[in-house]
Amino acid sequence: xxxxxxxxxxxxxxxxxxGTGKTSVSRLLxxxxxxxxxxxxxxxxxxxxxxxxxxxxxxxxxxxxxxSRVCELAGDDxxxxxxxxxxxxxxxxxxxxxxxxxxxLRERLKMRDYxxxxxxxxxxxxxxxxxxxxxxxxxRKVYELDTTGRMAEDVVTDVEEIIxxxxxxxxxxxxxxxxxxxxDWSGEIF
Numbered sequence: 001x002x003x004x005x006x007x008x009x010x011x012x013x014x015x016x017x018x019g020t021g022k023t024s025v026s027r028l029l030x031x032x033x034x035x036x037x038x039x040x041x042x043x044x045x046x047x048x049x050x051x052x053x054x055x056x057x058x059x060x061x062x063x064x065x066x067x068s069r070v071c072e073l074a075g076d077d078x079x080x081x082x083x084x085x086x087x088x089x090x091x092x093x094x095x096x097x098x099x100x101x102x103x104x105l106r107e108r109l110k111m112r113d114y115x116x117x118x119x120x121x122x123x124x125x126x127x128x129x130x131x132x133x134x135x136x137x138x139x140r141k142v143y144e145l146d147t148t149g150r151m152a153e154d155v156v157t158d159v160e161e162i163i164x165x166x167x168x169x170x171x172x173x174x175x176x177x178x179x180x181x182x183x184d185w186s187g188e189i190f
Contacts, residue, residue: 011074011081012163013088015135016098016147017126019108024152025098025159026084032156037073039066039085057118063090080163086131093140096162097132097180098155101148102188127185136180141166143178 014022014029023038030036043049048066049059070091074081089095100108102123109119125131135142143162147155158178165174 010079010166011070011083011092011094012166013083013085013092013095013135013139014098014159015086015088015095015131017100017105017122017131018086018114019105019112019122020098020100020126021147021150021152021155022084022086022098025147025155026082028152028156029082029159032160034080034082035074036082036084037070039070039083039087039091042066042069042073056121057115061087063087067091080167089131089135089139089142094166095135095139095141096143096145096159096178097135098145098147099132099183099185100126100146101183102127102185104148127188129183129185132180141171141175142180143175144180144182145178146183 014026016022026036026038043059043061043066046069048062048069050062051060052058053060066087067090070083083091085091089097105126106119106123109122114122132142132144145155145158145162162171162174162178165171
């Protein structure tokens with residue numbers, strides 16, 4: 001269920017499995033003048049969670065409180081606001097899903113010192129398109145970008161192309177280029 005965009009400005013979710021490049025891309029977007037809200041930091045800093053899942057080494061976000069807080073922070077400012085999080089598709093109606101080939105994702109998560117169990121959970125989620133499927137089910141518009149082997153600067157160029165298409169009011173050409181369902185990594189489950 002998408003909660004929806006209810007304010008006058010534009011909120012775009014930048015979502016994807018952990019390790020797909022959301023934060024690297026978001027930092028560059030912020031340098032380019034976009035307002036970026038780092039949802040994971042917000043949840044931790046403002047205790048917007050209902051419990052700590054020790055077994056999965058994660059916080060369980062209270063999405064009603066998160067949504068209310070995002071509304072407060074976004075306010076009535078004009079322009080584009082980016083939500084950086086693997087949960088952004090729970091907040092925004094328009095999302096860009098970053099994707100990474102599972103073999104590459106596994107290496108990225110190892111470099112972050114994730115536990116073996118957490119690495120496998122995230123690699124499996126990427127193989128099975130979990131965030132993409134949720135986004136398509138819950139959001140009004142979904143774009144999909146491959147970050148495998150790419151520099152964050154190159155991905156930012158694609159994200160800005162998508163944003164320009166959205167803001168123009170006619171994103172049909174951009175949507176065709178970044179339409180969801182382009183990647184099938186189900187064969188990489190190992």
